[in-house]
Amino acid sequence: MKELSELEPLFESRTIKPTFEYVHVLLSLFIFGENSEGIGRYRLKEELQIGSGTAKSLFKKLKDVIKFIMVPSEGKGSNTEIQRRGHVLTEKGYKFLTKIKKKIPLLEKANLKFLKEIIIDLENGNPYFCLVKNAAKNIKDGIEQRDAAIKINGSGATCLIYNGKEIYFPTKVNNLNEREKVNQDTFDYFKTQIDNANVKFEPNDVIIIGSGDNPQKSRLATLNAALTLL
Incomplete structure (x- = not known):
C-alpha cells in the first residue's frame, strides 16, 4: 500500500x-x-x-x-x-x-432500506459504505475484503463494481449478461449519495458495504476492507 x-x-x-x-x-x-x-x-x-x-x-x-x-x-x-x-x-x-x-472520497452510514438484497443480517447490520476510486482491477471475488472486515471485528463486507451503467457484484464470470446486478432502487440510492457528496461516480469505482455489531465496528469494517484495494 x-x-x-x-x-x-x-x-x-x-x-x-x-x-x-x-x-x-x-x-x-x-x-x-x-x-x-x-x-x-x-x-x-x-x-x-x-x-x-x-x-x-x-x-x-x-x-x-x-x-x-x-x-x-x-x-x-x-x-x-x-x-x-x-x-x-x-x-x-x-x-x-x-x-x-x-482514493476513498466517501465513507458514511448507509440506509438499510435500500440494502435489503445485500445485507444478510438486517437487524444487526448497522451498515456503512465507502467509495474506492478506480479499484475494480484490484478486486477478485470480494472474499479478501470480507475477511478484512471480519479481522477488525466487523460482521463482513460486500463489494460492488460500477461499469459506467450498472452496479454489479464481483465475479470471475466474464460474460456481462451473467453478472448479478443490484436493483434499480439500490443503484439510484448509491448514485444519489455519491452525487450529493460532490464526488464523480466513474467506471471501475468500487462500493464497499461493511456491517458490524454497532455503527463503529461497521465503519471500521468498511474502511479496513477498502484498504485491501489500495
Missing part, C-alpha cells in the same frame, strides 16, 4: 509493537477531518473501539512521530478554550488526508 508509506514510522518500535492497525490511523484522520474544532482522546477511543492505552499511544505517535495532529494552542492565534476541545489536524495531516480522500 504505497499510499500509506508515510504512516510506516507509526509502527516502528524497538520494544512493544503498537496495538493499533492502519485502519485505526486512517479512520482517526477521517474523524479529525470531520471535527475541525478538535476532538479528544476519549471520544476517539470510542469511535475506534480501542482501549485507553492504545488511544494514548496513537495520539502520541500522530502528534510527535509524524506530526499529523496538534493541540490548537500550539498554533497561532489559539486560546485555552480551544485547547480544551482536543487535537486537530496539522497542515501536514490535512494534506495526507486529502491525498487519501482522492
Whole structure:
C-alpha cells in the first residue's frame, strides 16, 4: 500500500509493537477531518473501539512521530478554550488526508432500506459504505475484503463494481449478461449519495458495504476492507 508509506514510522518500535492497525490511523484522520474544532482522546477511543492505552499511544505517535495532529494552542492565534476541545489536524495531516480522500472520497452510514438484497443480517447490520476510486482491477471475488472486515471485528463486507451503467457484484464470470446486478432502487440510492457528496461516480469505482455489531465496528469494517484495494 504505497499510499500509506508515510504512516510506516507509526509502527516502528524497538520494544512493544503498537496495538493499533492502519485502519485505526486512517479512520482517526477521517474523524479529525470531520471535527475541525478538535476532538479528544476519549471520544476517539470510542469511535475506534480501542482501549485507553492504545488511544494514548496513537495520539502520541500522530502528534510527535509524524506530526499529523496538534493541540490548537500550539498554533497561532489559539486560546485555552480551544485547547480544551482536543487535537486537530496539522497542515501536514490535512494534506495526507486529502491525498487519501482522492482514493476513498466517501465513507458514511448507509440506509438499510435500500440494502435489503445485500445485507444478510438486517437487524444487526448497522451498515456503512465507502467509495474506492478506480479499484475494480484490484478486486477478485470480494472474499479478501470480507475477511478484512471480519479481522477488525466487523460482521463482513460486500463489494460492488460500477461499469459506467450498472452496479454489479464481483465475479470471475466474464460474460456481462451473467453478472448479478443490484436493483434499480439500490443503484439510484448509491448514485444519489455519491452525487450529493460532490464526488464523480466513474467506471471501475468500487462500493464497499461493511456491517458490524454497532455503527463503529461497521465503519471500521468498511474502511479496513477498502484498504485491501489500495
